[in-house]
Amino acid sequence: MNLEARKYQFIQELVKVEDESILEKLELVLKANQNDWFDKLSESEKNEIQIGLDQAEKGEFISHEDVMKRFSKWH
Template sequence: MNLEARKYQFIQELVKVEDESVLEKLELVLKANQNDWFDDLSKSEQEEIQLGIEQADKGELTSHEEVMKRFSKWH
């Protein structure tokens, strides 16, 4: 059974659920899968990424070509 068929089957079963506690548990599972990977990083990792974004926004970048030239002796 492909993913679309499984989703459709799940929806059909979900419509039949009458126990509110079951729905609450399913909601928790779905919400747990929606966490952003960024939130799982440590504070220092988040700060480093934010710094990189700020540098990129300011145009403080090194092109891929320049990096490849600089490190070509190890590649």
């Protein structure tokens, strides 16, 4: 079953719910899902992450394997 079909099936089941406590719990789940960890970061943190992503896209990074080789004496 694809995502759209699952959503439609969920909506059909949601319409049948008569217990308000169940609806409240579902609302909490949906609200919690909308709060992304990225949204809680400061602007400077978001900018630093974007810089890192831009560098990675340009190939300006060191692989994990190379870092582990370089620092193996401490590992």
